[in-house]
Amino acid sequence: MGEALNGSLEAVCAPLRREFEERNAAREAALSLSREIIRTSANTIRNIHRGEVEAANKLLAQAESLVRRMRGETGRFLDLSYPGYVHDAQKEYTEAACTVATLLGNPLPSPTDLGVESPAYLNGLGETVGELRRYILDRIRAGDAAEAEAKLAIADEIHYALTQFDYPEGVTGGLRRTADAMRGILERTRGDVTTALCQHRLEVALSAREGA
Numbered sequence: 001m002g003e004a005l006n007g008s009l010e011a012v013c014a015p016l017r018r019e020f021e022e023r024n025a026a027r028e029a030a031l032s033l034s035r036e037i038i039r040t041s042a043n044t045i046r047n048i049h050r051g052e053v054e055a056a057n058k059l060l061a062q063a064e065s066l067v068r069r070m071r072g073e074t075g076r077f078l079d080l081s082y083p084g085y086v087h088d089a090q091k092e093y094t095e096a097a098c099t100v101a102t103l104l105g106n107p108l109p110s111p112t113d114l115g116v117e118s119p120a121y122l123n124g125l126g127e128t129v130g131e132l133r134r135y136i137l138d139r140i141r142a143g144d145a146a147e148a149e150a151k152l153a154i155a156d157e158i159h160y161a162l163t164q165f166d167y168p169e170g171v172t173g174g175l176r177r178t179a180d181a182m183r184g185i186l187e188r189t190r191g192d193v194t195t196a197l198c199q200h201r202l203e204v205a206l207s208a209r210e211g212a
Helices: 002-049 053-074 084-104 118-141 145-163 175-211
Strands: none
Touching: 002 053, 002 084, 002 118, 053 084, 084 118, 084 145, 118 145, 118 175, 145 175
16 A cells, blocks of 8 residues: 555656756746846946947847746746746836836837736836936936926826826735835926026026126
């Protein structure tokens, strides 16, 4: 009886061990790819802020390839498709892609375009507001208040769109926290742009008076 049980146990467990070896290998590969995606996405954002468009687009294409590879690794095992490290990598890639699009005046990519899950997309889109603030402050320092105001309008639209997703945090991947943080950033940025516009108008008025 014991020998029969041992035989049946081995018959059941042998393929399970092989599965878990594959599962563990997929997890390790996905973790490594996640770190690489996050690093490449951060470098993409850094380059686009520096005005190095070609370099930014090249890095973004690399990040896209890495995201596809990660999806291939995790796709065989449904439970590996939703851990935090997968969400974070997709979120950072989305932030990079949307930052490049908004700063260059291109249409926003969709989750389907990027090959990411909807919660990761929405949170990444939300964090684009922070990158828009950085760009806006750069334009204010450069004396380009009009461009700063234009990008503020985009940031405002993004934040408003996010507030329409009023669903539980477990469904949206923590979107409410992201939207709340972006609201604070947006309010500070609006104050900075308002001050810059008022100063610009005052300078124009003073210049006109001196020229009269």
